Amino acid sequence: MLRIIERFLVFWAEAARRGRWAIVALFIAATALAGWHAATHLKVNTDTSEMLDPDLPFQQNARALREAFPQIKTDVIVIVKADTLDEADAFAGLLRGRLLAQSDVISAVFAPAEEPFFLENGLLYLDTADLESRLAQMTKAAGLIETLVKSPTADTLFQTLADNDALAERADLGQETLADIYAELADVVEASLAGERRPFSWMGALDAGEPGSNGFLRLVYATPVQDFSRLQPARPAIEAIRQEIAALEANFPGVVETYVTGDPALRGEELESVTTGIGLSFLLSFALVSLLLMIAYRSAALAAVTMASLTVTLVLTTAFAAIAVGELNLVSIAFTVLLVGLGLDFAIHLLLHVQERRAAGQATRQALFGAMREVGTAMALAAATTALTFFSFVPTRFDGIAQLGVIAGAGVLIAFFVSVTFIPALLGALPRPHAPRAGGGIRKFFALIEKASAPVAAATIALGLASLALAPKARFDADPMSLRDPDSQSVVGFNLLFTDEDTIPYRLSLLVGDAEEADRAAEKARRIETVAGARSLPDFVPEDQDAKLELIDFAAGSLIFALDAEPAPAAPTGDGLAALEERLNEAYTDGPQARLAALLAEARRAADPETLARIERNIFAFWPHLIERLRAQFNADYVDLDSLPEALARRYRSEDGVWRVDFLPAEDVRDPAALERFVDAVSAEFPDVTGGALQTKKAGDVISAAMLEATGLALVVIAIFLWLLVRRLMLVFLMILPLMLAAALTTAAGVLLDIPFNYANVIVLPLLLGIGVDSGIHLVMRQQQIRAGEGVYGTSTPRAVLFAALTTVASFGSLMLSPHRGTASMGELLSIALAFTLVCTLVVLPAAFRFGEARSRNRAAKRRKRMQQAE
Structure with missing residues (x-):
């Protein structure tokens, strides 16, 4: 041979x-x-995922999930990261509006924090105790809100804060809240004196939420129009998203970070x-x-x-x-x-x-x-x-x-x-x-x-x-993810998703036939030790709505009156700045109050109209945004499955009537051992479960x-x-x-x-x-x-x-x-x-x-x- x-x-x-x-x-x-x-x-x-035999059972389950809920694979996710809730919300809201206008390359946009439904009914999703605390804080600020609605000027704010009796009478704000406001104001005035943009965080002053380990995150989901004649079908949409982000970032210099991720961006x-x-x-x-x-x-x-x-x-x-x-x-x-x-x-x-x-x-x-x-x-x-x-x-x-x-x-x-x-x-x-x-x-x-x-x-x-x-x-x-460049924008953004339980990408999903079955599966999953929580469409119907709506209606009286106050603008005199400086010097020798007093003195000595105007712009940059959100929150109404927004519903209920239940891990599943424990425990109870964690x-x-x-x-x-x-x-x-x-x-x-x-x-x-x-x-x-x-x-x-x-x-x-x-x-x-x-x-x-x-x-x-x- x-x-x-x-x-x-x-x-x-x-x-x-x-x-x-x-x-x-x-x-x-x-x-x-x-x-x-x-x-x-x-x-x-x-x-x-397409490098494995498509006839494998878990591949078939994954394909069924993608076919029922294609946005899992097709959506581009924009992560907005900011140090203040005001900046994160404002940027996400503006971006949502710009992307909606890109209908030739983007077919749908979903920004949960900026959706009208959640702006109006967001308070219903708080625990009753947290809702009472939030409403109490807002009620205490009603006097200050009313004063500033009438005259939104720095002079008015300084004069109101200086007038301790008026503050106690109108806003009933405690010393702890005042200290937070003084600290925030000090940062704003210091940045303004340096010629920088540093907006005042009104949401932070009203205790509207604590930042996570990576600041405040807001997500915007964009469904691209796929151009399959291209090697990257979603590329036109991704390019349009990045152009809109670049245009917005000019108005948020150095204060907002954005990351474009999701499967199309990663790929x-x-x-x-x-x-x-x-x-x-x-x-x-x-x-x-x-x-x-x-x-x-x-x-x-x-x-x-x-x-x-x-x-x-x-x-x-x-x-x-x-x-x-x-x-x-x-x-x-x-x-x-x-x-x-x-x-x-x-x-x-x-x-x-x-x-x-x-x-x-x-x-x-x-x-x-x-x-x-x-x-x-x-x-x-x-x-x-x-x-x-x-x-x-x-x-x-x-x-x-x-x-x-x-x-x-x-x-x-x-x-x-x-x-x-x-x-x-x-x-x-x-x-x-x-x-x-x-x-x-x-x-x-x-x-x-x-x-x-x-x-x-x-x-x-x-x-x-x-x-x-x-x-x-x-x-x-x-x-x-271990194969990809860890410094690429999409990978950095993807890793940020792990910092919030609601956005963890390595979760498990189960497809069921109706709402009752989804409820039963979610309840069963919550008893599994490795499961931190379960999500299905019924979970987005708030609990104890009657009690919460009653609390909101009770607080609405004083707050709506404050929000609807007739504007009565007063010409700025500079007396408010001097009054607040004097008051702080008299009452405090250290802390944020003393720091603010020193900065106000510097601003007063400079007597520069442009500096004073910059201080006012920074203080009231997000004031209209706050008032708009507060007005929306008092339009809350009873929520049921039928009233949930379609953009949310189609993520958990397909057009063919398939319902999706998500199981969230209790551990960091980027650790292979934790991922194995999570998948094994859930698979033992739900053999047909699928999702990113099981795929891995x-x-x-x-x-x-x-x-x-x-x-x-x-x-x-x-x-x-x-x-x-x-x-x-x-x-x-x-x-x-x-x-x-x-x-x-x-x-x-x-x-x-x-x-x-x-x-x-x-x-x-x-x-x-x-x-x-x-x-x-x-x-x-x-x-x-x-x-x-x-x-x-x-x-x-x-x-x-x-x-x-x-x-x-x-x-x-x-x-x-x-x-x-x-x-x-x-x-x-x-x-x-x-x-x-x-x-x-x-x-x-x-x-x-x-x-x-x-x-x-x-x-x-x-x-x-x-x-x-x-x-």
Whole structure:
């Protein structure tokens, strides 16, 4: 069988050399056509949920959730973050209005805090005790509100605060509240004196809510009009959102932070991160590979031939990907960098063998045919085993790696075809034969390796066996956020969602048939220890509404009177500022009151009209906003399911009558252990539950199993294939030994360096089998060709193995520079794996040969001795 392969390859190379000009022209035309097709048809999909088998039960549940409530995947979320509630609410309200006007690219907008329904009925959602406290605070401020409604000027505010009797009579504000107002005023006056914008927080003065650990957050949900003719269908909407944000930020300089997140934004930024990273890695790897080829060949002509064959391989494989899959994912997109390394292996082995024979005095034609006889069969075996390794990915339930298996497996076969067809044609078309140069440094390097191989091999095997103890500690990080650039705006915003129980993205959801079933599920879930709360549409109907409406109606009398006071503007005299300064100096010697007194004195001494006007603008910047919200709050009315706003209802009740119940985690589920506890506990009670938390856990389980399956299948397929060809178990064992050691060492290194497996780098171990066995095949078969007693280090094969591995390391190592953390981790782990593979192949395998030869010689000597004794 091997002889047949050898004779066919020699015949094929001779045919390619004879028809060199037609072959070269054909490849150039095919490459141009393939390049056009790839550029116009190949797309990229960064959705990690679509990298798994859609027929898996949890995938079907997730699809049912997305179909019933598509906004989960389609909505762009704008997070507004501010130090004061006034700024957060004002910005969110203005943004909501601007986005509603963008109806050509945005089909719906939902800003919970700014929806008219919640502005009017928001007080009903407070606990009764909190509502009483809030209304009491507002009632105490009724006098002050009335005074400022009549005359909203700084002079009026200062005079009112200064007049302690009037304050007690009109506002009945306690000293604690006054201290908060004085502290806020001091900050406003200080910023105004410095020429800065610093609005007074009226909502804070009325105790309208405490900020979270990240300040006050307001969310605006925008449903984009999808343009599926684009690579990123939501991009026009995202661009419009960012333009509107930029326009608003000019009126909120430095006081409001905004983050655009949600699935479309996350995927868009990830796509840019991945493509930018892959593009940079490709260019860098191309440059490094070119340099390594010059060192390997010491010939610009042979380096050019190799790079030409690589270019053809990449373009043809990319066109195949466009035809076979049409859409790359986060795993399969790495095939371009993958083939920069793998696509060179065949060319390097073939051309270094040609160079070896040219150095022995043969003409280029004889050198080519001799090299094809020596290395062609090994190349064919390597291509077959590597392709089989990649194709072993296909049966797994992990569609992401299955797709890579199809593309990379075909790519390896294309690379082999190009090497045995296009390269002989190019060598025949070169204007004159290449004159090889000696490489003494490389020979000395291999001589040193040969001397040290025994102890190094023993140490490597010992380390490989010891590393097996760390294998159980290897883990898979199934969180897709771990792959993304942590500094990107969408990821920072996404992490902010975890700071509020109501916005946690990693929750679980259950689909039920009606409101009663939703109520029962929510009540049952609340008894689960790992569940902090449950949300369904009925939960948005406030409790104790009769009592709360009575409290609101009771407080409305004085407050509505204050809010509807007739304006009676008074000309500013400056007396209020002086009166408040005097009052504070008389009554206080420290604290915010004393600080405010000093600042007011500075403002009075400056006597600058512009400064005083700035103080007034800052104080009353959000006053109209406050009055508008207060008026709305006293329009509260009884709420039932039918009166809930449609924008809210369709998030929990689909048009087809499917109801959604959300379960919120009690722990931070960004911790894998906490996520597992949450998912396991809820799944035990609700087997059909779905959602981001379950997707993350189940994906990890499926992918881990898929990798074990792919690795095991690849190992079995490779072993069977090699045995069928060579029919010697010892040779098969020697070919596989280096990659088994490398796999154990790589796994241990990942544990020690805390590089977990993820969606991107999970291909390392099965990939290691395909790449690693190639070198073993070349060394084993070359050892079989040379005379007994001669070392393989004296041939060109170790040199070819070294530079083939170095070019592969260079191509993968460049991935470490990618801003996409998943791609970078792929580069890290693959570089480690290939380094171990190189050591195991060049050191352990030849040492194993010598050990085997020594044992064979000893057995032969013993047999001769027994025969002599028998005679």
